[in-house]
Amino acid sequence: MADEHPTHPDLQTLRARIDSVDRDLLSLLNHRAALAQAVGELKKKEGSVVFRPEREAQVIDGLKSVNLGPLKNENVAPIWREIMSACRALETPTRVAYLGPAGTFSELAALGFFGSSIVKVPCASIDEVFRTTSAGAADFGVVPVENSTEGVVARSLDLFLTTPLFIIGETSLFVRHNLLRRENTLDDIEAVCAHPQALAQCHMWLSNHLPNVERRPVSSNAEGARLASENPKLAGIASERAASEYGLHVIAPAIQDDPHNRTRFAIVTHPERHPQPQASGHDCTSLVVSVVNRPGAVHDMLVPLKQHGVSMSRFESRPARSGQWEYYFYIDLQGHPDEPKVAAALKELRGVCAYFKLLGTYPIDVH
Numbered sequence: 001m002a003d004e005h006p007t008h009p010d011l012q013t014l015r016a017r018i019d020s021v022d023r024d025l026l027s028l029l030n031h032r033a034a035l036a037q038a039v040g041e042l043k044k045k046e047g048s049v050v051f052r053p054e055r056e057a058q059v060i061d062g063l064k065s066v067n068l069g070p071l072k073n074e075n076v077a078p079i080w081r082e083i084m085s086a087c088r089a090l091e092t093p094t095r096v097a098y099l100g101p102a103g104t105f106s107e108l109a110a111l112g113f114f115g116s117s118i119v120k121v122p123c124a125s126i127d128e129v130f131r132t133t134s135a136g137a138a139d140f141g142v143v144p145v146e147n148s149t150e151g152v153v154a155r156s157l158d159l160f161l162t163t164p165l166f167i168i169g170e171t172s173l174f175v176r177h178n179l180l181r182r183e184n185t186l187d188d189i190e191a192v193c194a195h196p197q198a199l200a201q202c203h204m205w206l207s208n209h210l211p212n213v214e215r216r217p218v219s220s221n222a223e224g225a226r227l228a229s230e231n232p233k234l235a236g237i238a239s240e241r242a243a244s245e246y247g248l249h250v251i252a253p254a255i256q257d258d259p260h261n262r263t264r265f266a267i268v269t270h271p272e273r274h275p276q277p278q279a280s281g282h283d284c285t286s287l288v289v290s291v292v293n294r295p296g297a298v299h300d301m302l303v304p305l306k307q308h309g310v311s312m313s314r315f316e317s318r319p320a321r322s323g324q325w326e327y328y329f330y331i332d333l334q335g336h337p338d339e340p341k342v343a344a345a346l347k348e349l350r351g352v353c354a355y356f357k358l359l360g361t362y363p364i365d366v367h
């Protein structure tokens with residue numbers, strides 16, 4: 001039918017226009033993909049790596065700064081992550097290790113950061129993510145480092161000390177925990193199986209609603225969901241994605257004690273296979289240091305940062321397990337070592353520390 005009201009086009013007309021825009025978009029996306037392929041050829045000749053987190057961050061930042069809407073800026077990042085993921089996959093496959101099985105928050109974090117055009121390498125533990133990435137069976141690993149309710153993920157921080165891997169990116173995820181079960185009832189539950197972090201993040205809800213039910217720690221939330229799918233007496237705590245993956249009912253949604261519960265993940269890789277990302281303009285540098293156990297030592301350690309005007313966004317301590325009340329300090333600085341003030345602060349800091357290890361430098365999470 002003809003468009004009788006040109007200023008108020010009907011559904012059919014609007015859909016026809018959307019179809020036409022989609023075809024233009026597809027043609028432009030293919031043009032973009034061909035350019036990425038050409039970049040891939042260049043990189044192959046130069047022997048350089050394909051994944052450039054700083055470039056991807058700049059692409060997204062640049063688009064957000066010129067976006068006139070009505071598309072929201074918060075939707076620009078995930079759309080372009082997917083586009084770049086598909087373009088990257090045309091250059092080379094990206095193998096990503098994370099704490100599996102399917103349906104974990106680590107898997108969601110991996111997909112959020114790299115997009116869905118990746119080769120998934122699910123691992124049984126955080127240790128295995130580090131081992132798999134160190135051994136080269138995965139190009140990158142995704143590990144949880146910090147939760148807004150529960151604090152640091154100690155195992156990941158400890159492994160940063162003892163493995164050669166370094167951080168090339170970060171991503172954070174809103175973590176919504178759900179109670180999952182085969183039976184659609186809270187009655188007759190023998191145990192709630194989940195990762196210790198998830199059990200802790202739902203401590204209040206479990207105490208109020210299932211005070212006498214055993215809390216059984218397992219290697220991952222998805223493993224808890226898998227166990228619940230095999231035994232009707234068990235419940236799991238996991239994502240909605242895990243519920244559909246394992247055919248379970250969400251018998252209580254959003255049971256985490258903190259409604260704003262977030263987990264931060266680090267993206268790690270082997271320095272021999274991937275260079276440190278170049279400066280993107282909005283970068284973070286992570287390091288771990290220790291100082292001798294004497295009065296004022298921690299204060300002295302922070303002086304170079306203050307003197308060179310370098311901001312610190314995170315300061316975390318972990319016992320060094322020497323039995324001497326010694327600590328490792330995990331520090332996040334704002335900036336990139338290519339910036340003179342950051343380079344100067346790091347040089348002085350290295351001089352006053354008994355132990356100093358650069359854990360990585362990477363673009364700040366853009367969302």
Ligand SMILES: O=C(O)C(=O)C[C@]1(C(=O)O)C=C[C@@H](O)C=C1
Nearest residue numbers: 036039050051052055084087088
């Ligand atoms: O610019 C590059 O280096 C590319 O390879 C292209 C591209 C992209 O699709 O924009 C893809 C992968 C890289 O991680 C960064 C960007």
